[in-house]
Amino acid sequence: MDLAPLIASPRLVRQDQRGRDSQAEPQLPAMRPHAYLGVVRKGRSADRIVSPTRRIVARDTLARSGWSAWRKRRVLALLSLLCAGWVACGGGGGRDEGAAPLILGYTADLQTLNPLVSTDQNANDLIYHLLYTPLVTYDSTYTVRPWLAESWEFEGETVVFTLRDDVRWHDGEPVSAHDVKFTFDMAKDERSGSPLGAVYLADVTDAEVLDPYRIRFTLASLGSQPLESFYWPPVPRHLLEGVPSEEMSRHPFGRSPVGSGPYRLVRWQAGEQLVFEKNEAFAPSLGGPPAIGRVLYRIVPERTTLLSEFIRGEVDVHGTIGPSEVERVEGAEGVRVVAFPWRMFTYIGWNTRREPFESAEMRTALALAIDRRELLEAVLGGRGTPASGPIPPWHPLSPGLEPLPYAPDSAAAILEALGWRDSDGDGGRERDGTPLEFTLLSVATSPVLADVAQIVQAQLARVGVLVQPQLLEWQTVLGRHRARDFDAVLTNWVLDNFRVDPRPLFHSSQAAREGSANRSSYANPVTDSLMDLGVTLAEESEARAVWTEFARILQREQPITFLFWNEDLAGVRAGLEGVRMDARGELVTLPRWRWASTEREEAP
Secondary structure, eight states: OOOHHHHTOHHHHHHHHTTOOOOOOOOOOOOOTTOOBBOOOOOOOTTOOOOTTSOOBOOOOHHHHHHHHHHHHHHHHHHHHHSSSTTTTTOTTOOOGGGSOEEEEESSOOSOOOTTTOOOHHHHHHIIIIIOOOSEEEOTTOOEEESSEEEEEEETTEEEEEEOSSOBOTTSOBOOHHHHHHHHHHHHOGGGTOHHHHHTOTTEEEEEEEETTEEEEEESOOOSOGGGGGOOOOOOHHHHTTOOGGGGGGSGGGTSOOOOSSEEEEEEETTTEEEEEEOTTOOGGGTOSOSOOEEEEEEOOOHHHHHHHHHHTSOSEETTOOGGGHHHHHTSTTEEEEEEEEEEEEEEEEOTTSTTTTOHHHHHHHHHTOOHHHHHHHHHTTOEEEOOSSSOTTSTTOOOOOOOOOOHHHHHHHHHHTTOBOSSSSSOOEETTEEOEEEEEEETTOHHHHHHHHHHHHHHHTTTOEEEEEEEOHHHHHHHHHTTOOSEEEEEEEOSSBOOOOHHHHOGGGTSSTTOSOTTOOOOHHHHHHHHHHTTOOSHHHHHHHHHHHHHHHHHHOSEEEEEEEEEEEEEETTEESOOOBTTBTTTTGGGOEEOTTTOOOOO
16 A cells, blocks of 8 residues: 555644644764764764774773872872871861762662673663773763773774773683683674674674784674674673583573672672672773772662652662652752663564554554654653654764654544444444454553553544553563564663664564564565665765665554653762763763762761
8 A cells, every 4th residue: 555645645744743842852962973872872083983994093091091090099098098097187077988888779670790691771781880891882972982992903804902901800810802702702602692692793703812912803894883893891701611601691690790890799689789899909091999989789679669768868879760750859859860861762563473463554554643742741741752763863873754743644544445444433443343453562560651551542542443551560571572472562672882783673584583672573675685784884974874764664664663762860869979871871970970078977
């Protein structure tokens, strides 16, 4: 069916304009060309890839400043030893900033802190920013910067990383290229179930250790974002070598990890809390030990209890503030709300293996009957951006494509043309005696998703489609989604990095693969070709043109219906300084957080 006359009709345009008040998109720092997000978040810098043929060496500017800071800390430490105590040294109004613990509050426990197998965003925040040292990192403008690797050099289709020689595992062993190679091999082994293989290393074909601190990677192609393939932390070979790859997800290392980052895990009380202490030996070239000495990651399953504890001062960072809780936090003393753009979009996935969702026209009709602006205002208080595809609107490769409009009259016309009519006048459509109804699977413990499900139910009822929300526990929903045991599912997707590579979600090679992310079983050789080409293009303008065409086809065929890009919210104690939260994560700057001198007394 040719939908163009229906979608382009004047009546649809008027409906699209109704209620669509202007809304500012999330503001991010200006990003220069080739500053990469991967789809998490970049002057002209030596580590920028200008072309696939140009040889580029990254220069590290952190070592000198880090060394200087380390020397100052040593001098201060020596001075403190010469004093009988802080009072004798004239410290009457001061205190040890590291003595007051930082208490983070979240509603769910974690499964693992093993970077090889973790798929949980809260766990990854701890993994990437506290416990381990990824090969590369992102700065506040989302430019790739050196981290564990102090420099890199491209030669043809290979890149050689030179590692820092002052980074050590928490047990004292040096972090070496052998650890990086071990992690690469384990991630590429499908039996390990590691998401790193698909998320980061799909286009990295080989790794070779050149010496203890240098490793060469071979890439299938450089593309426009080659360094995003290396935003992952190695694990210690000397502790995990010999573990069968298929046992990695169940290995005790996941709950008693040995990392190399600014904090180390000292205790994990299941369902209660995780306790981290600062790594006094953290690499001077990376800034040395953090300011706050102890971090408690508390699990408070009841949202109302967590909110009350935060407002009373028993929790310092509330990591799961909901839109309905903002007003109460803003009305309380000593706390504030931090809002920031996030890498997560909310969507409805259609099971294209089941009737009536095998029809692109049907999926488009359902998408046109959903009012994204109403969803955002009613559920998120307007915090978020309507979505048109899997590339965020703030990304330099964003096609700038407008989302499908809210057009219930056009949706009804398409359904009529497909033979779905309300023959008996009861408000519901049917065809050949079969009612147009389906079950919408979603998560009971997410108030946002639960509310969205009910609003979508009401919106689709306006065009005669009967929807029955089925709200279940998260792991149950995830299991059924992965098994493709659903009609439609309302859920979220969090982009692991800032690299544009939607193949896991939409490539035909993943359509029938058990447990893959292409859970709608979408298969289209044209979009396959566009995705395969898009990830190889080095020129940004060429890549954007490919991703624009890809997004247009996806919008026409609607294997999933994109609803909105979420804006994340967190609550922060007013006396906590240095806090910055952005698309990299809530805890990205935690090693540099510190208490204001009058905020806290020494912990008991």
